[in-house]
């Protein structure tokens with residue numbers, strides 16, 4: 001493969017609000033190959049809005065500009081709605097941060113998975129049902145048969161996230177943007193889910209953008225990490241070099257985690273400097 | 279020694295609680311006693327019933343069997359008085375579902391204050407926002423205009439603003455980056471110290487649990503399999519396999 005899968009150059013997303021403009025993303029640039037790229041950053045720093053802009057899921061009233069926003073040679077700022085629909089789900093997938101609310105509330109989990117399956121593959125109903133159950137099992141859902149028949153509001157937080165991941169497995173996209181896909185999962189299940197994503201990258205050559213606020217997790221899982229602060233990238237580094245992070249925000253993050261066996265009350269907090277906004 | 283407090287005054291007592299959804303038993307005779315001023319942690323695998331337990335206490339799920347005593351009063355499976363919500367507030371795992379998307383932050387914080395007849399409303403809202411690290415600029419935003427972590431912080435502000443005695447916290451910081459998490463945890467600790475609050479806190483982060491709590495219960499398949507002082511986490515003095523797995527897994531991802 002020549003060239004990157006995704007090129008983002010000087011991406012900006014701005015919202016008009018009652019109290020003035022909110023510049024959610026202020027000039028973000030990066031490229032993605034068939035690799036695991038982590039995006040970490042402060043709450044509200046523009047991680048989700050970056051992912052949504054790539055997916056074409058920015059709310060209509062917002063303003064998006066970029067000098068380049070390209071997926072496999074396709075200009076994402078100029079695609080027609082039809083091209084967009086074809087890309088979405090088939091070639092590019094996104095796991096949204098609010099998994100339960102991206103599912104259809106009035107359709108059972110099983111039915112939704114089957115519909116997604118049938119849109120991608122020619123299968124009989126019973127084959128599709130078996131495959132759906134397998135998918136739920138693959139993401140470590142304990143009793144797939146029961147969960148199959150539940151509505152989204154009847155599953156736990158962690159189950160909702162895994163259902164979304166199961167749907168993505170079916171679609172088998174070339175690029176996946178996963179927005180906090182494991183934040184509601186306990187660590188044991190989290191690791192299983194990461195192994196699944198890891199396999200998709202290693203075996204199918206998928207490009208993965210892994211958005212998370214969890215620096216420790218991202219650095220142990222991704223190849224490269226981008227650190228965002230207030231709508232900008234303040235640092236980009238190979239995961240292995242995290243300990244050598246230069247930006248005070250990144251350094252500070254590592255220091256304020258509570259850990260077992262340390263007794264620091266109150267926890268150290270970051271002193272945010274005005275110049276970080278520059 | 280901390281458990282001795284329980285005889286002084288119990289904030290929350292759950293006895294043999296059973297919750298079922300159709301045939302499925304989500305809580306299977308769960309008993310918990312939390313002393314006034316104690317911070318009690320709950321961990322356990324996804325789907326083990328942690329949220330169901332908090333929701334049943336808050337009157338959002340029915341319970342089929344068992345008893346519930348909160349701040350000296352007995353409560354039935356359903357129906358909670360205004361007084362109950364003055365005493366007990368809950369922060370939900372899911373900030374998307376718990377905040378009405380078409381309401382401004384101001385409205386979301388104002389409503390509970392008005393319902394419970396508070397004074398100095400304006401100052402209380404401003405302070406609550408400030409405490410969770412969201413400035414005045416967020417006050418007239420709609421909740422759908424906020425990021426995930428910002429919503430979670432509004433949910434925390436809304437629970438604290440009523441100055442309850444007992445806080446039920448369901449993964450309160452799992453959507454937050456470490457820096458904001460540290461600020462929120464400090465805020466919660468300070469509030470607990472100042473007002474002798476009682477916490478029941480669900481988290482899958484053992485670091486957070488050991489930092490915030492005195493005891494921790496481990497849940498599995500709708501049951502509490504063990505309850506230990508948090509020091510046991512450090513000393514690895516616990517018996518449930520699941521607790522051990524959690525500890526190992528909390529060290530990060532290993533390829534292989």
Ligand SMILES: Nc1ncnc2c1ncn2[C@@H]1O[C@H](COP(=O)(O)OP(=O)(O)OP(=O)(O)O)[C@@H](O)[C@H]1O
Nearest residue numbers: 015024043044045046047048049423424425426427
């Ligand atoms: N519809 C909107 N109108 C106005 N501002 C918005 C809107 N949607 C998002 N924002 C703002 O854009 C900024 C970036 O939001 P984004 O959701 O990308 O943050 P994030 O980095 O994903 O944070 P988190 O870790 O908390 O999810 C935030 O300050 C948010 O308040």
Ligand SMILES: Nc1ncnc2c1ncn2[C@@H]1O[C@H](COP(=O)(O)OP(=O)(O)OP(=O)(O)O)[C@@H](O)[C@H]1O
Nearest residue numbers: 154155156157158299304324325326327328329330
């Ligand atoms: N309304 C409902 N209808 C049917 N089943 C339900 C309902 N609410 C919860 N359950 C089931 O009860 C079980 C426990 O769910 P609960 O939300 O308490 O789990 P949890 O321990 O909080 O998990 P997580 O860590 O993933 O949030 C799950 O199997 C869930 O599917």
Ligand SMILES: [Mg+2]
Nearest residue numbers: 048097425426
């Ligand atoms: Mg986000």
Ligand SMILES: [Mg+2]
Nearest residue numbers: 156157329371
């Ligand atoms: Mg839960």
